[in-house]
Amino acid sequence: MVSSAARSSDGSTVPYYSDAGPRPGILGWILSTDHKRIAILYLVCILSFFFTAVTLGVLMRIELASPGPTIMRPQTYNSLFTLHGIIQIFLVVIPAIPTILGNFFLPILIGTRDMAFPRLNLFSWYLYMTGAVLVFVSVFISGGPIDTGWTFYVPYSLRTTVDVPLAVFAVFVLGMSSILTGINIVTTTHQLRAPGMSFFRLPLSVWGLYSTAWVQILATPVIAITLILIIVERWFGVGVFDPAKGGDPLLYQHLFWIYSHPAVYIMILPAMGVVSDVFPVFARKNVYGYKAIAFSSLAIASVGSLVWGHHMFVSGQSDTASIVFSLLTFLVAVPSAIKVFNWIATLYKGSIRVEPPFLYALAFVVLFAVGGLTGLIQGALATDVQVHDTYFVVGHFHYIIFGGMGFGLFAALHYWFPKMFGRMYDRRLATIAWVILFVGFNMFYSTFLVLGWEGMPRRYYDFPLRYQHLQLFASIGAWIMVGGLLTMFGNLIHAFFRGEKAPANPWGGATLEWQIPSPPPTENFEQIPTVSQGPYVFDDEKKVRR
Amino acid sequence: MTIRTYILVWAGLLALTAATVIAARLELGRLSIYTVIFIAAAKSTLVVLFFMHLLEEKRLLFKLLLPIALATLAIFIGLTFTDIAAR
Amino acid sequence: MPGAEDTMDTSRARIGMWLFILSEILLFGGLFLLYCVYRYRFPAEFRSASTVLSVADGAFNTAILITSSFAVALAVHFLRLNRPKPVVDLLTGTIALGALFLIVKGSEWADKFAQGLYPSSPVLLARSKGEVLYFGLYFVMTGLHALHVFIGICLLSVLAVLTIKGRISARHPAVLENGGLYWHLVDIIWIFLFPLFYLIA
Numbered sequence: 001m002v003s004s005a006a007r008s009s010d011g012s013t014v015p016y017y018s019d020a021g022p023r024p025g026i027l028g029w030i031l032s033t034d035h036k037r038i039a040i041l042y043l044v045c046i047l048s049f050f051f052t053a054v055t056l057g058v059l060m061r062i063e064l065a066s067p068g069p070t071i072m073r074p075q076t077y078n079s080l081f082t083l084h085g086i087i088q089i090f091l092v093v094i095p096a097i098p099t100i101l102g103n104f105f106l107p108i109l110i111g112t113r114d115m116a117f118p119r120l121n122l123f124s125w126y127l128y129m130t131g132a133v134l135v136f137v138s139v140f141i142s143g144g145p146i147d148t149g150w151t152f153y154v155p156y157s158l159r160t161t162v163d164v165p166l167a168v169f170a171v172f173v174l175g176m177s178s179i180l181t182g183i184n185i186v187t188t189t190h191q192l193r194a195p196g197m198s199f200f201r202l203p204l205s206v207w208g209l210y211s212t213a214w215v216q217i218l219a220t221p222v223i224a225i226t227l228i229l230i231i232v233e234r235w236f237g238v239g240v241f242d243p244a245k246g247g248d249p250l251l252y253q254h255l256f257w258i259y260s261h262p263a264v265y266i267m268i269l270p271a272m273g274v275v276s277d278v279f280p281v282f283a284r285k286n287v288y289g290y291k292a293i294a295f296s297s298l299a300i301a302s303v304g305s306l307v308w309g310h311h312m313f314v315s316g317q318s319d320t321a322s323i324v325f326s327l328l329t330f331l332v333a334v335p336s337a338i339k340v341f342n343w344i345a346t347l348y349k350g351s352i353r354v355e356p357p358f359l360y361a362l363a364f365v366v367l368f369a370v371g372g373l374t375g376l377i378q379g380a381l382a383t384d385v386q387v388h389d390t391y392f393v394v395g396h397f398h399y400i401i402f403g404g405m406g407f408g409l410f411a412a413l414h415y416w417f418p419k420m421f422g423r424m425y426d427r428r429l430a431t432i433a434w435v436i437l438f439v440g441f442n443m444f445y446s447t448f449l450v451l452g453w454e455g456m457p458r459r460y461y462d463f464p465l466r467y468q469h470l471q472l473f474a475s476i477g478a479w480i481m482v483g484g485l486l487t488m489f490g491n492l493i494h495a496f497f498r499g500e501k502a503p504a505n506p507w508g509g510a511t512l513e514w515q516i517p518s519p520p521p522t523e524n525f526e527q528i529p530t531v532s533q534g535p536y537v538f539d540d541e542k543k544v545r546r
Numbered sequence: 547m548t549i550r551t552y553i554l555v556w557a558g559l560l561a562l563t564a565a566t567v568i569a570a571r572l573e574l575g576r577l578s579i580y581t582v583i584f585i586a587a588a589k590s591t592l593v594v595l596f597f598m599h600l601l602e603e604k605r606l607l608f609k610l611l612l613p614i615a616l617a618t619l620a621i622f623i624g625l626t627f628t629d630i631a632a633r
Numbered sequence: 634m635p636g637a638e639d640t641m642d643t644s645r646a647r648i649g650m651w652l653f654i655l656s657e658i659l660l661f662g663g664l665f666l667l668y669c670v671y672r673y674r675f676p677a678e679f680r681s682a683s684t685v686l687s688v689a690d691g692a693f694n695t696a697i698l699i700t701s702s703f704a705v706a707l708a709v710h711f712l713r714l715n716r717p718k719p720v721v722d723l724l725t726g727t728i729a730l731g732a733l734f735l736i737v738k739g740s741e742w743a744d745k746f747a748q749g750l751y752p753s754s755p756v757l758l759a760r761s762k763g764e765v766l767y768f769g770l771y772f773v774m775t776g777l778h779a780l781h782v783f784i785g786i787c788l789l790s791v792l793a794v795l796t797i798k799g800r801i802s803a804r805h806p807a808v809l810e811n812g813g814l815y816w817h818l819v820d821i822i823w824i825f826l827f828p829l830f831y832l833i834a
Contacts, residue, residue: 182652183649183653184649186648186652187648187649187652190607191641191645218615219659221656221663222663224660225660225661225662226663228777229773232773236772237753238752238753239752239753240667240770245758245762245765246761246766251667251670254626254666255663255666255667258626258663305621305622309628312629316633318629318630318631318633320631320632321628321629321632324625325625547710552703552706552710556699556700559699559702563695563699566827566828569832570688572834573834574834578834582829582832583828585828586824586828590824590825593817593820593821593824597702597703597706598813598814607648608648614655615658616658618659619658619666622662622666623665623669626666627670630674631673
């Protein structure tokens with residue numbers, strides 16, 4: 001299939017962001033069904049929401065830098081950690097890699113021109129923006145911003161006088177967006193692969209996105225109905241979670257975590273896929289154990305949907321359930337460990353080039369390992385009793401989500417930036433930013449692990465004097481970390497405007513996106529390629545001894 | 547598929563509906579809920595295979611979709627019952 | 634007929650529709666989970682509460698939805714045979730049956746309200762906890778289902794118009810086929826709701 005690519009006067013292809021098509025200006029962006037433009041829409045919005053939530057976090061750290069009231073009242077603090085969680089989880093971390101990098105690169109990685117359902121793709125973005133607007137409106141609506149924590153536990157979410165229905169309805173809408181994105185990704189992967197692109201020649205980033213999409217489709221509806229039930233309970237008092245009417249508040253927790261645990265795999269699987277794509281390129285060596293990594297993505301997606309009760313060990317659920325969920329939680333660590341071993345084996349005796357994408361991917365592995373190991377401490381019943389609802393948990397999930405998914409996202413941005421925008425960033429500055437970020441991150445969140453172990457409860461506005469030095473130390477780490485974030489994004493944004501032009505394949509990658517121009521033209525490929533080998537075969541590989 | 551097949555399926559569904567109403571009237575005790583669920587499953591199978599054309603689908607993917615969803619739901623309910631039934 | 638004449642686009646759209654159906658199954662699945670738990674806990678109360686419902690109404694509604702499913706399946710059949718006129722007639726029949734379902738359901742609800750049985754009503758709260766939960770689940774589950782019936786009616790109306798205009802045809806059957814799939818899903822959900830609420834022996 002040869003397309004008639006738009007060409008500029010010197011014969012080179014017109015990049016997707018200049019190709020005006022039938023609509024001028026902003027309309028050409030918000031009405032476009034081109035997967036690359038939709039990806040950029042998501043990128044701009046998600047980064048804006050990310051920095052909004054980071055700001056909320058900074059304010060929280062200022063408040064907690066010293067005991068007693070510092071800059072806000074307790075009620076404000078409750079709303080801050082709630083909104084920080086809602087924005088980061090539902091507006092940033094869950095959608096980020098699938099909607100930005102999945103949208104931009106999935107069609108290119110499999111050798112096609114667009115997603116299976118381009119108009120549905122644009123509609124997903126409209127739903128996403130609707131959810132975002134509703135979240136922000138809910139902050140200012142009568143009653144005040146929501147203060148239940150992002151987990152909306154009953155009975156408090158049924159009784160608090162702030163506007164809960166609007167906020168949870170916003171999350172419901174965001175869930176619909178996520179489901180439709182999942183449907184698009186699964187269908188695209190099954191139906192639109194280029195000739196010769198069998199499932200076992202797919203880049204592992206595609207396996208990551210594909211496994212994630214199944215979780216999006218099957219798990220998200222459960223939180224959708226749960227959120228509707230909160231609204232129905234508040235308005236009509238049906239009684240399904242109300243003990244006075246025979247209801248069981250623990251059933252809310254079951255329904256909530258049936259989605260929200262798999263949700264963390266929605267967050268991490270695409271990031272793991274990115275790491276699996278990046279390491280072979282910067283080790284100039286085929287990935288070790290391709291099939292093991294591919295199947296481990298499916299295993300994590302499926303077994304990860306069976307462990308939700310580990311959030312409820314001290315909630316009053318039965319001992320039987322706790323034991324079963326604890327066992328399953330230990331099981332789900334196995335496929336993740338397989339990935340870590342295979343990544344290390346990929347790097348072993350490779351010809352390593354230390355570049356920013358590699359550094360961020362490496363940081364992912366380290367931070368994800370710390371996060372994963374602290375997860376096992378919580379997965380064991382006896383130790384969980386000690387650390388549940390403390391800063392230990394908060395440290396754990398920031399290691400996993402921010403250290404894992406976040407650094408995975410940063411790795412992906414640094415890896416694919418030249419392809420998306422046709423420019424290269426300052427690699428030295430990117431490395432400096434990485435150092436600042438890594439140091440600040442660990443200063444911040446390792447202190448949380450210590451604080452939690454010492455008994456500091458989470459979501460508390462105030463604390464006894466004995467925690468104040470650790471709290472201050474954590475806050476300083478947080479501000480250093482934010483400095484690293486600003487440096488990193490400042491570097492990328494500067495490169496967007498002023499960076500050197502980047503070639504089609506600056507890193508020497510072997511996957512399909514590196515064979516088209518940087519940035520890609522609207523139709524991606526002039527001719528749909530025929531694939532005859534795996535995604536990590538490098539010409540000079542024979543020179544590398546195994 | 548012929549129109550005759552559709553008519554037979556429709557008649558079968560109506561017959562099974564009558565059967566399930568009758569079964570509920572009989573004093574089957576504990577067996578009662580399993581019977582009505584079984585009949586409901588049978589009716590759904592007819593709808594899925596014939597009205598929704600799943601019998602005609604050749605690709606493995608289509609045949610796996612419903613089992614995956616139902617297994618997922620069964621596991622969600624089953625694991626929840628490790629709590630409910632043991633408290 | 635899927636298979637030989639299947640174009641890539643039709644196949645693709647059908648996969649997407651099935652995946653959407655899976656998500657709907659899980660959506661109702663959360664409510665079925667609640668039903669399982671509370672029926673397990675309050676078997677006698679569920680039984681006694683269910684006597685308030687009319688099995689005749691429920692069975693009649695089941696027959697209506699089954700017949701409407703039959704009608705839309707025939708509509709798809711005739712579309713594949715490139716005969717649009719019976720398609721529109723059958724779709725109209727499906728819509729009419731769907732509307733009749735909603736009318737019967739509405740009258741059932743009205744009857745409950747008239748007896749003072751609605752969430753948080755004093756009459757309901759005077760009953761046992763199991764019965765409160767039974768009616769709570771009854772209204773939420775049949776309500777969500779009725780909403781889906783309503784959406785289905787709107788969808789089928791649009792499909793009927795598109796068929797009249799020729800935008801849906803034997804060469805572009807996907808939208809009608811997928812709309813049919815949605816309607817069958819609505820039918821299947823009711824196939825389970827009926828015995829769970831009306832036929833507790």
